[in-house]
Every structure is written in C-alpha cells, then in structure tokens.
Amino acid sequence: MRLGVLDVGSNTVHFLVVDAHPGAAPLPAYSHKAELRLAELLDAQGAISEAGVELLIGMVASSIRVAEDKGVVDLLPFATSAVREAANGEAVLKRVEDETGIELQVLSGEEEARLTFLAVRRWFGWSSGRLLDLDIGGGSLEIACGLDEQPDVAISLPLGAGRLTAAWLPDEVADPERLRDLRRHIRAEIAGVVGEVARLGPPDHAVATSKTFKQLARMTGAAPAEAGLLVTRRLTRSGLSAWLPRLSAMTVAERARIPGVSEGRAKQLLAGALVADAAMDLFGLDELDICPWALREGIILRRLDTLAAQNG
Numbered sequence: 264m265r266l267g268v269l270d271v272g273s274n275t276v277h278f279l280v281v282d283a284h285p286g287a288a289p290l291p292a293y294s295h296k297a298e299l300r301l302a303e304l305l306d307a308q309g310a311i312s313e314a315g316v317e318l319l320i321g322m323v324a325s326s327i328r329v330a331e332d333k334g335v336v337d338l339l340p341f342a343t344s345a346v347r348e349a350a351n352g353e354a355v356l357k358r359v360e361d362e363t364g365i366e367l368q369v370l371s372g373e374e375e376a377r378l379t380f381l382a383v384r385r386w387f388g389w390s391s392g393r394l395l396d397l398d399i400g401g402g403s404l405e406i407a408c409g410l411d412e413q414p415d416v417a418i419s420l421p422l423g424a425g426r427l428t429a430a431w432l433p434d435e436v437a438d439p440e441r442l443r444d445l446r447r448h449i450r451a452e453i454a455g456v457v458g459e460v461a462r463l464g465p466p467d468h469a470v471a472t473s474k475t476f477k478q479l480a481r482m483t484g485a486a487p488a489e490a491g492l493l494v495t496r497r498l499t500r501s502g503l504s505a506w507l508p509r510l511s512a513m514t515v516a517e518r519a520r521i522p523g524v525s526e527g528r529a530k531q532l533l534a535g536a537l538v539a540d541a542a543m544d545l546f547g548l549d550e551l552d553i554c555p556w557a558l559r560e561g562i563i564l565r566r567l568d569t570l571a572a573q574n575g
Contacts, residue, residue, distance in 0.1 A: 265292065266566065267335035268559045269326050271367055273302035273345035273401025273425050274474070274528070276319065278326035279559055280333045285571035289563045295329045297322050298527040301345035302401040302425035310351040316358060323363045339562050342367040343375055344402030344423060372403050372419020378561030380407035380414045383470050385564055386556045392467030395460065397542050398557060399475040399535050401425030404453075404542070408460050415463055418456050422449055424475050424528075424535035432534055435514050442511060445534070449541045457545050469548045471498060472557035474528065475535035479503060480553045481523025482532075488523075496553040500543040503536060510536055 264284060270277045277296035283289040299322065304315030311319075323340075330338055346352050347369050360366050370378070376398070383396045394414075398405040402423035409415035431445040432438075471480075476498060481487060483502035486494045510518065510533045519529035543551065 264337065264570075265333065265335050266563060267326070267330045267333070267338045268562055269323065269338065269340035269365070269367075270559050270562075271301075271319065271323075271340070271342035271346060273343060273403075273423055274298060274300050274531070275401075276301075276322040276326075277559070278322075278329055280329070280335055281563060283563055283567055285567045285574075289560060289567075293329065293333050295326055298525075300401065300425055300527070301349075302423060303429045305349065305429070308350050309348075311345070311349045311355055316355055319355070320359055320362050323359055323365050327363060327365065337566070338365075339566055340365050340367050341562060342369050343400060343558075344372065344419075344421075344426075347371070348402065348421075372405060373417045375400075375403070375558055376405035376407040376417035376419055377414060378565060379405060379472055379558045380409065380417065380561070381412055381564055382556040382558070382561035383407075383472060383554045384412050385560075386554050387468060387470065387552075391470075393464065395466035395469045395546065395548075396472060396554070397470070397476070397539075397546075397551065398472040399424055399538050400473060401531070404538055406456065406460065406542075408463055408466060416459050418459065420452050420456065422452055422538050424531035424538065427534040427538070428531045432530075435516075437511050437533055439511075442533075442537075446537055446541070449537055450545065453538075453541050453545050460546065465547075469546070469551050470554050471539070471551040472554050475531070476539060476551065477553055478524050478528060478532065479536055479539055480551075482506060482521050485523075485553065492555040497550050498539070498543075498553060499550045500540065500548065503540050503543070507536055507540060 280293040281289040404422035407414035480498040485496040
C-alpha cells in the first residue's frame with residue numbers, strides 16, 4: 264500500500280510517500296518538503312501571517328499533485344504546534360480545506376509525544392526496556408517514557424527551537440543577557456516536569472528524535488546522513504556542552520557552515536542546543552541514542568495497526 268504523510272510542522276512542511284504494509288517497516292519512496300518555519304511567521308498577536316498561510320496552501324496543493332503522480336492511495340495529513348497554537352489556527356485550517364480540499368488533523372502535544380514514542384519503540388524493540396524519548400520540534404519539546412508501546416508519561420512543553428529563537432534570540436549573534444534569561448527559562452520549564460518522569464524509575468534506554476537532535480549529534484561527531492539509517496548515532500552531554508560556548512559566539516552564517524547543519528536551521532541551532540543540554544542535565548542523561556524514526560513514522564504505524572485490526 265502506498266501512503267502519503269503530509270506533516271505540517273513548525274519548521275518544515277514535509278510530504279513523505281511510503282510503501283507500507285502491516286508487519287513490515289515503512290519504506291520511503293519519495294520526499295517533497297519545504298522549510299516554511301511557520302513558528303517564526305507569526306505576527307504580534309501570535310497569528311500566522313498572510314504570507315505564511317499562502318506558503319502553506321501552496322505547499323499543500325503541490326503535495327496533492329505529488330500524491331497523484333506517485334500513486335498514493337491513502338493520505339494522512341496532520342499539523343502540529345505551529346497551527347495548533349496560532350491565534351488564527353482555526354481560520355488557517357478552514358482556508359487550507361477550502362482551497363485544497365485537505366482537512367488537516369491537528370495533533371495535541373501529548374499525541375505527538377505518544378506517536379513518536381510508538382515509532383521509537385518499534386525501532387529499538389522490547390529489549391530496550393523502559394524507554395525515554397526526547398523530541399525538539401520547531402514549536403515544542405515532547406517527552407515520553409514507558410515500558411510499552413504507549414508511554415506511561417507523555418508531556419509537551421512550549422520549548423521548540425523555532426519558537427524560542429523568535430522570542431529570545433532574534434539577533435545575528437546572541438545577546439549574552441538574553442541568552443542567560445533563556446537558559447533559566449528553559450531549565451525552569453523542564454524542571455517542572457522532571458518528577459513526573461522520575462517517578463517511573465530510571466530509563467533503560469534514553470533516545471532522541473527530530474532534526475534538531477540529529478544536527479546536534481552530527482555537530483559533535485556522529486556519522487553523516489549518507490552513512491545510512493542503520494548506523495548508530497549518539498549525542499553525548501560532554502560533547503554538546505563543549506560546543507555551547509562556541510555556538511553562543513557564532514553568527515548564524517558561521518553556524519550554517521558546521522557539518523550537518525542546514526542553512527535553514529542554523530538560526531535555531533543555539534536554542535535547540537540549550538534545550539537539549541538542559542534536558543540531558545535535568546534528566547541525568549550522559550548520552551542519547553538518535554532514532555531515525557519519529558512522528559511521521561508513528562502516524563504510519565498507527566494507520567497500519569488500524570488497517571490490520573480492521574482486516575483481521
């Protein structure tokens with residue numbers, strides 16, 4: 264079965280075509296994406312700007328054309344925190360549906376955490392025991408922990424790299440005072456939920472998902488994307504901590520020259536690094552394994568599970 268997953272995220276709108284069957288790993292067939300950075304295209308009232316809405320509609324329309332060309336038989340369209348929390352989110356959803364015919368399913372932060380956790384569990388398997396997953400998106404940080412395919416705890420915090428960059432680090436080089444204030448803010452937010460996770464006991468396996476974590480791992484020495492999905496990649500707190508002072512002093516252009524860092528994400532890299540460092544410190548994690556599967560794969564796996572139940 265050929266599925267199309269339309270992921271309207273806070274940073275990127277990504278349409279992924281996969282060949283998928285119950286009991287098998289989804290096999291990517293085609294990728295169509297654009298970095299719209301909706302989390303940064305907000306006006307003073309917290310609404311997605313007209314320019315942002317038009318870019319989104321254009322990307323959804325082009326994704327429909329790709330779906331038709333690639334023979335997609337089942338379309339799974341969803342949106343995350345940028346649309347969910349925008350002041351004009353409902354109006355944006357209506358315009359998208361009116362102009363493209365696509366009804367975006369808006370996921371809650373907790374749903375994002377749960378679906379991402381499902382993908383992580385399927386990737387690493389039962390031998391990982393109690394899993395803890397951290398995911399830094401453009402608009403939010405998701406935290407999930409548990410022993411089963413559904414986590415015992417699923418938390419979403421407004422600590423996305425795009426959101427924090429727009430609100431706290433708008434300049435080409437970070438202002439030291441604002442950087443200290445942001446660091447305190449991040450740590451206070453995460454510290455408020457550490458107890459919910461800690462009561463479950465220490466994780467047997469700590470994992471990270473998302474483009475932000477992948478870039479941070481690559482920055483600190485992990486294998487490049489060209490090495491393939493099956494190569495083990497890790498982010499160590501010591502490696503990340505060593506990079507933080509350097510990132511803080513760099514311009515956006517200088518960050519974009521770091522191996523593995525895309526030009527479109529370079530501005531957000533520092534905020535993402537601060538969130539990752541705080542989470543690893545407050546949860547007592549020396550290292551995180553990077554999982555190549557995340558929310559999109561969780562959406563696909565849930566759909567396949569539903570089809571298998573209906574047919575069987």
